[in-house]
Amino acid sequence: MRLFVGIEFPERIVAALEAVQAELRGHSQRGRFKRRENFHLTLKFLGEVPAADVALLTPPLTAIAAAEAPFALGLGRLGQFGSGSPIRTVWAAVAGDLERLQRLQGKVEQALAPFGFPAEGRPWRPHVTLAQDVALAPGAPPWSAYSVDGTPFTVRECALILSEERDRRRVYTPLARFSLKG
Numbered sequence: 001m002r003l004f005v006g007i008e009f010p011e012r013i014v015a016a017l018e019a020v021q022a023e024l025r026g027h028s029q030r031g032r033f034k035r036r037e038n039f040h041l042t043l044k045f046l047g048e049v050p051a052a053d054v055a056l057l058t059p060p061l062t063a064i065a066a067a068e069a070p071f072a073l074g075l076g077r078l079g080q081f082g083s084g085s086p087i088r089t090v091w092a093a094v095a096g097d098l099e100r101l102q103r104l105q106g107k108v109e110q111a112l113a114p115f116g117f118p119a120e121g122r123p124w125r126p127h128v129t130l131a132q133d134v135a136l137a138p139g140a141p142p143w144s145a146y147s148v149d150g151t152p153f154t155v156r157e158c159a160l161i162l163s164e165e166r167d168r169r170r171v172y173t174p175l176a177r178f179s180l181k182g
């Protein structure tokens, strides 16, 4: 099973992401635009995990979440990964209590390393993917010109999420949610 640990968004944030994604689409010739139900913030991508191992992952994730208090995050400016054309990934950054977010991510990374998911060598760059393989239209504005609703929301849980290809569509299904209770 292809799995990752991530943060899901309340409807208001999904709507804000959808709005800025629509702006991006208006300035693009083509691209693969993520469906609204697939917007999320990845804390740790696990890749292929044997189904039998899933039960091993939930206790450490439950414990980490239980020790962290809810915190505020909002959406930040747009940005990109890749400097070529088409652009590999266009994303929205996250803003708010990034220290707490980084700490949660670091703990998830540390706790899962013994299960065969080594920590990434490079720094984690929190982002919400809006679209991939984006060819911008001539005259498209700089990222700073896009309007992103940065009203914060409270992160109260993270989730272990299954990623599947169904009917040639990527479908994400939360398998377990872990409450921040600290």
Ligand code: 2AM
Pocket (backbone or CB within 6 Å): 004, 040, 041, 042, 044, 045, 089, 127, 128, 129, 163
């Ligand atoms: P992305 O948003 O930048 O595409 C599920 O695939 C999630 O895990 C996505 O949010 C994806 O990031 C992230 N991820 C991180 N590393 C990945 C990898 N090597 N392959 C696929 N997804 C990865």
